[in-house]
Amino acid sequence: MNKQFFNPNPEFAKNARVGSMxxxxxxxxxxxxxxEGFWAKRADEKIDWLAPYSKVLDESDAPFYKWFxxxxxxxxxQCIDRHLADKGDKTAILFEGDRGDVEKITYSQLSxxxxxxxxxxxxxxxxxxxxxxxxxxxMIPEAAYAMLACARIGAIHSIVFGGFSSEALxxxxxxxxxxxxxxxxxxxxxxxxxxxxxxVDKALEGDxxxxxxxxxxxxxxxxxxxxxxxxYNYCDMIDDESDICEAExxxxxxxxxxxxxxxxxxxxxxxxxxxxxxxxWAQMTMEWVFDVQGxxxxxxxxxxxWITGHTYIVYGPLSAGTTTVMFEGVPTYPDxxxxxxxCQDHKITQFYTAPTAxxxxxxxxKDEPTKYDLSALKVLGTVGEPIDPPAWKWYHEVVGQxxxxxxxxxxxxxxxxxxxxxLPGATPIKPASATFALPGxxxxxxxxxxxxxxxxxxxxxxITKPWPSMIxxxxxxxxxxxxxxxxxxxxxxxxxxxxxxxxxxxxxxxITITGRVDDVINVSGHRMGSAEIEAVxxxxxxxxxxxxVGRPHEIKxxxxxxxxxxxxxxxxxxxxxxxxxxxxxxxxxxxADDIVIVAGLPKTRSGKIMRRILRSIAKGEAITQDISTLExxxxxxxxxxxxxxx
Ligand code: WTA
Numbered sequence: 310m311n312k313q314f315f316n317p318n319p320e321f322a323k324n325a326r327v328g329s330m331x332x333x334x335x336x337x338x339x340x341x342x343x344x345e346g347f348w349a350k351r352a353d354e355k356i357d358w359l360a361p362y363s364k365v366l367d368e369s370d371a372p373f374y375k376w377f378x379x380x381x382x383x384x385x386x387q388c389i390d391r392h393l394a395d396k397g398d399k400t401a402i403l404f405e406g407d408r409g410d411v412e413k414i415t416y417s418q419l420s421x422x423x424x425x426x427x428x429x430x431x432x433x434x435x436x437x438x439x440x441x442x443x444x445x446x447x448m449i450p451e452a453a454y455a456m457l458a459c460a461r462i463g464a465i466h467s468i469v470f471g472g473f474s475s476e477a478l479x480x481x482x483x484x485x486x487x488x489x490x491x492x493x494x495x496x497x498x499x500x501x502x503x504x505x506x507x508x509v510d511k512a513l514e515g516d517x518x519x520x521x522x523x524x525x526x527x528x529x530x531x532x533x534x535x536x537x538x539x540x541y542n543y544c545d546m547i548d549d550e551s552d553i554c555e556a557e558x559x560x561x562x563x564x565x566x567x568x569x570x571x572x573x574x575x576x577x578x579x580x581x582x583x584x585x586x587x588x589x590w591a592q593m594t595m596e597w598v599f600d601v602q603g604x605x606x607x608x609x610x611x612x613x614x615w616i617t618g619h620t621y622i623v624y625g626p627l628s629a630g631t632t633t634v635m636f637e638g639v640p641t642y643p644d645x646x647x648x649x650x651x652c653q654d655h656k657i658t659q660f661y662t663a664p665t666a667x668x669x670x671x672x673x674x675k676d677e678p679t680k681y682d683l684s685a686l687k688v689l690g691t692v693g694e695p696i697d698p699p700a701w702k703w704y705h706e707v708v709g710q711x712x713x714x715x716x717x718x719x720x721x722x723x724x725x726x727x728x729x730x731x732l733p734g735a736t737p738i739k740p741a742s743a744t745f746a747l748p749g750x751x752x753x754x755x756x757x758x759x760x761x762x763x764x765x766x767x768x769x770x771x772i773t774k775p776w777p778s779m780i781x782x783x784x785x786x787x788x789x790x791x792x793x794x795x796x797x798x799x800x801x802x803x804x805x806x807x808x809x810x811x812x813x814x815x816x817x818x819x820i821t822i823t824g825r826v827d828d829v830i831n832v833s834g835h836r837m838g839s840a841e842i843e844a845v846x847x848x849x850x851x852x853x854x855x856x857x858v859g860r861p862h863e864i865k866x867x868x869x870x871x872x873x874x875x876x877x878x879x880x881x882x883x884x885x886x887x888x889x890x891x892x893x894x895x896x897x898x899x900x901a902d903d904i905v906i907v908a909g910l911p912k913t914r915s916g917k918i919m920r921r922i923l924r925s926i927a928k929g930e931a932i933t934q935d936i937s938t939l940e941x942x943x944x945x946x947x948x949x950x951x952x953x954x955x
Contacts, residue, residue: 325734
């Protein structure tokens with residue numbers, strides 16, 4: 310099946326923005342010939358500038374690239390105000406609650422609510438341009454209002470995924486030195502209310518001095534604790550605010566938001582995105598990759614706590630003036646037909662989800678999609694991890710009825726938007742390949758010294774030219790920014806952006822992502838740093854040594870596998886104990902599927918843990934690598950035995 314091409318649907322291609330490979334090559338050649346000119350043309354076309362930029366790209370302080378120097382704009386203008394004249398009555402956000410409640414918010418209503426929210430932040434909480442605001446929110450429209458309200462007044466939001474624990478939240482609040490936390494009492498999941506506010510209360514215990522107030526949106530009206538003088542009720546206050554708040558003229562390079570993500574070393578890093586470059590690419594990729602047009606209804610199932618939710622629930626769809634669906638619940642509740650029912654009810658035209666979700670929905674209800682009218686669907690997208698051919702086939706044949714293009718989009722928190730992806734009206738698709746770099750994006754698969762990899766050989770996936778929506782910095786740690794992304798690969802003496810992923814290019818130039826080549830584990834499309842998990846486990850009194858690796862998993866893509874050496878033998882149920890620890894310190898997403906107690910870890914004589922060996926053992930593979938360089942080669946046999954018996 311891998312050799313087979315799936316050509317774009319000719320009917321779709323007729324009206325697509327990029328309707329053929331010739332058109333794709335034309336765009337790409339335009340970018341290659343005059344890189345800055347290519348981007349300038351789009352920036353002029355797409356952005357409503359409040360003041361023009363004087364220079365397209367400044368590379369003088371590389372890798373701290375700057376785009377559209379001196380330009381002034383406001384992202385909430387881009388996403389709201391400029392649509393009001395002709396799209397005021399169009400639905401901007403189509404919200405569906407867990408229990409099936411639906412609310413349609415028009416662009417005019419969105420404008421009123423965002424303006425009120427912005428005034429509330431400004432007037433009552435004295436939030437100013439450049440201040441950091443942490444959002445710990447469920448999937449409700451107020452989360453989007455809060456993001457846009459921050460953008461309107463120039464505050465920098467940092468969303469923490471609602472599945473993270475109080476400890477993880479605390480760490481991120483402190484790192485960003487946030488002035489305000491916006492949260493909700495809770496929300497609904499699988500028909501039941503759950504609480505978020507107590508997690509915030511716990512995160513703010515002790516030594517957090519930066520936070521002046523907590524703003525609470527009431528979603529489920531459950532009983533929560535209100536701290537006098539610190540906690541404020543959004544629902545009581547918002548009506549008093551005016552719905553006119555002038556948008557701050559932001560500089561192109563002012564940070565729009567921070568988003569913490571895991572790397573291969575140390576604690577999570579606050580990825581810092583810019584204003585102009587980010588919003589430009591968010592809108593362009595909505596138009597190219599999803600080809601949203603007219604009355605399309607776009608649904609991205611991600612959580613707003615991840616980059617996919619930032620770019621493809623809020624900023625991308627709204628800047629493109631489309632209708633974006635926001636869903637509070639899970640696609641398997643009340644049954645495995647929920648997502649398909651929503652596609653039918655709301656006449657969804659583009660559906661964007663993760664391979665993990667596709668595998669779950671396939672497993673739980675192979676024929677479920679056929680029970681619903683999915684005839685509005687045009688484009689189906691995937692993101693977050695490589696999609697395996699069986700999942701791809703089902704998505705294409707059963708969900709897409711062979712009619713829809715499947716866009717397998719490769720990108721990262723750091724890239725801001727899609728980088729490598731098919732264009733639905735142009736690219737002949739090979740299943741499980743992300744195909745080609747988008748026009749304007751220069752991707753190469755190379756060796757560490759910068760030489761290109763041969764066809765068919767796996768190498769390092771690098772982006773060789775700066776692009777507008779790229780990460781600008783790691784919040785408060787410029788040194789780490791340089792080292793993490795520009796420290797590994799050089800070409801002609803210039804550092805290149807290295808993604809941390811491996812990839813392979815075939816004889817037709819198709820790029821297939823092979824997965825992370827660093828110590829980042831991808832669990833259900835969520836990035837987990839093995840070092841981050843190890844740091845938590847290491848703190849435990851019972852643990853002498855720990856090593857964490859990823860193991861292939863049928864549904865999740867990868868699962869977490871932990872090897873532990875104990876200080877001394879004891880009776881405790883270590884699996885439960887360690888998973889509790891991870892759940893408290895990071896969140897349930899960090900729980901391990903396997904925890905194996907071993908007598909020792911495979912180390913070189915210099916003390917380096919040989920993770921490759923541990924990965925092979927976790928996978929159940931025979932050890933073929935040379936183990937003679939290990940300090941104690943016999944440890945390998947012992948570990949294999951321990952895993953077998955666990
Ligand atoms: C992986 C998510 C294969 C990759 C937008 C990357 C993918 C990491 C794909 C970023 C894809 C994302 N095929 N792998 N289409 N998309 N990845 O920062 O390993 O949460 O480095 O951003 O997900 O994850 P992040």
